[in-house]
Amino acid sequence: MIRFKPSPSRREVNDPPRITMNLLKVLVALLADPTTSHYGTEIGKAARLSGGSLYPLLLRLEQAGVLESDWEQVDPSEVGRPRRRLYRLTGEGAEYARRTLQEAQQSLTPSFGRIPGFPVPGGASA
Amino acid sequence: VRLLGWVFAAVVVPLALSEFTDLCPWIAKGLICRAARRLPEQERSHWEQVWLAELASEPGRLWKLLWALWHLPLLWGAGEMGRLLGSPSASHRIRARLRAAWQKLRSRPKGTSPEAQEWAREQAAARANLVTALEEALGRQRTSERALRLAEADARGAAGLVAARVKAEQALTELDERLADAREHHAERSEAAGAAANRLQAATEAAEVAADLDPDAPCPTCCQPLGEAPAEQRRRHADELAAAMAAHAAAVVARQEAVATGKALARRRTELARLLEQARAAETRAAKATALVEAAGAALELNAAEVSARRQALDQMPDPTPASTPPTSGSS
Numbered sequence: 112m113i114r115f116k117p118s119p120s121r122r123e124v125n126d127p128p129r130i131t132m133n134l135l136k137v138l139v140a141l142l143a144d145p146t147t148s149h150y151g152t153e154i155g156k157a158a159r160l161s162g163g164s165l166y167p168l169l170l171r172l173e174q175a176g177v178l179e180s181d182w183e184q185v186d187p188s189e190v191g192r193p194r195r196r197l198y199r200l201t202g203e204g205a206e207y208a209r210r211t212l213q214e215a216q217q218s219l220t221p222s223f224g225r226i227p228g229f230p231v232p233g234g235a236s237a
Numbered sequence: 238v239r240l241l242g243w244v245f246a247a248v249v250v251p252l253a254l255s256e257f258t259d260l261c262p263w264i265a266k267g268l269i270c271r272a273a274r275r276l277p278e279q280e281r282s283h284w285e286q287v288w289l290a291e292l293a294s295e296p297g298r299l300w301k302l303l304w305a306l307w308h309l310p311l312l313w314g315a316g317e318m319g320r321l322l323g324s325p326s327a328s329h330r331i332r333a334r335l336r337a338a339w340q341k342l343r344s345r346p347k348g349t350s351p352e353a354q355e356w357a358r359e360q361a362a363a364r365a366n367l368v369t370a371l372e373e374a375l376g377r378q379r380t381s382e383r384a385l386r387l388a389e390a391d392a393r394g395a396a397g398l399v400a401a402r403v404k405a406e407q408a409l410t411e412l413d414e415r416l417a418d419a420r421e422h423h424a425e426r427s428e429a430a431g432a433a434a435n436r437l438q439a440a441t442e443a444a445e446v447a448a449d450l451d452p453d454a455p456c457p458t459c460c461q462p463l464g465e466a467p468a469e470q471r472r473r474h475a476d477e478l479a480a481a482m483a484a485h486a487a488a489v490v491a492r493q494e495a496v497a498t499g500k501a502l503a504r505r506r507t508e509l510a511r512l513l514e515q516a517r518a519a520e521t522r523a524a525k526a527t528a529l530v531e532a533a534g535a536a537l538e539l540n541a542a543e544v545s546a547r548r549q550a551l552d553q554m555p556d557p558t559p560a561s562t563p564p565t566s567g568s569s
Binding site for chain 2: 150151152155161162163164165166167170171174183192193194195196
């Protein structure tokens with residue numbers, strides 16, 4: 112079980128990043144299992160984003176208090192690789208993600224389609 | 238041509254592929270480090286660690302390169318991260334440079350004549366040359382000081398090395414004496430062992446002769462039967478044989494001990510001779526180091542004089558600002 116240190120300065124979602132399709136994809140990927148910690152490449156694969164878009168976004172979300180991150184609690188000599196940085200939605204971040212995704216889904220025009228991977232309210236998931 | 242083609246396909250291509258796959262992790266790490274260099278210095282190692290850990294999680298060498306290529310836009314994304322982490326943007330940097338250049342341009346003194354400006358430029362160039370020469374002289378001085386320190390450190394051990402060498406020589410002389418004694422002792426033991434062997438042989442032969450004597454046989458001188466005499470003779474010969482055997486065994490043991498002692502002394506002498514050789518080599522090096530100390534000291538004095546002369550020349554240079562006037566027209 113990964114435990115994150117509480118950071119009082121990041122308890123609330125402050126100055127959230129501009130809403131873009133990349134942001135929505137990342138939020139969908141994180142909301143798929145909001146209690147689990149994920150490392151960057153895992154989130155990138157789920158959201159189909161490369162590092163150039165993913166890491167600035169993760170940094171913005173972390174600075175806004177949507178995400179929190181910590182080093183993996185493993186012994187590098189045992190697992191045979193360095194410790195990874197793990198990201199997880201904060202409580203406020205999960206709430207913000209759900210709200211943002213619902214608002215974005217409702218405001219998208221039918222011709223634009225819907226957010227990949229995000230369930231349509233009251234309908235089947237993508 | 239077909240053979241060449243076969244060699245190419247069978248040897249060169251697999252080798253090139255193997256080499257390339259070996260290089261893949263290195264290329265991937267290089268891309269990550271390059272991306273991290275775009276971040277502020279205090280955040281650089283953190284993010285490099287994050288990305289290298291994720292790279293290490295990828296299986297296979299070629300896959301690592303593919304991961305890095307997939308994250309190639311990170312090179313540009315890192316710039317955005319750098320701004321988020323507090324480093325100034327490119328436009329900010331350019332604006333700051335332009336502002337500094339403008340300030341410098343504005344701070345130039347106005348109203349000076351072209352001749353004065355030309356003179357000032359020449360003086361500034363001469364001063365710059367002198368400053369460079371002074372810096373070089375200071376660098377040489379620092380080198381000389383370092384060489385002096387090293388040579389002094391080497392030379393400090395010289396006294397100890399001489400003492401060690403003398404001690405080793407004395408020990409070797411003593412050992413040589415002991416070795417000569419041991420050789421003499423060995424020769425004595427060998428001689429004793431030879432004598433004991435002769436005694437043993439004589440006792441054995443006498444015992445064999447005594448064993449053949451018959452008590453009923455007539456005495457060669459009085460023609461009476463020998464009686465109890467042969468038995469008495471056999472007893473004496475048996476005692477002599479036992480004593481000779483014991484003496485021979487003791488002599489053999491003593492000779493073996495002398496041989497072992499001699500061998501141990503010879504081994505010790507070889508070791509001591511090697512140590513003495515090392516001590517002599519170290520002493521030679523120390524002597525050279527002492528000579529180097531003197532040379533480095535002399536070089537340091539020369540460098541100090543040069544630095545002093547350069548400083549004096551620099552102090553005597555006129556003020557090269559355009560506002561100051563040249564001493565005489567046309568002088569530089």
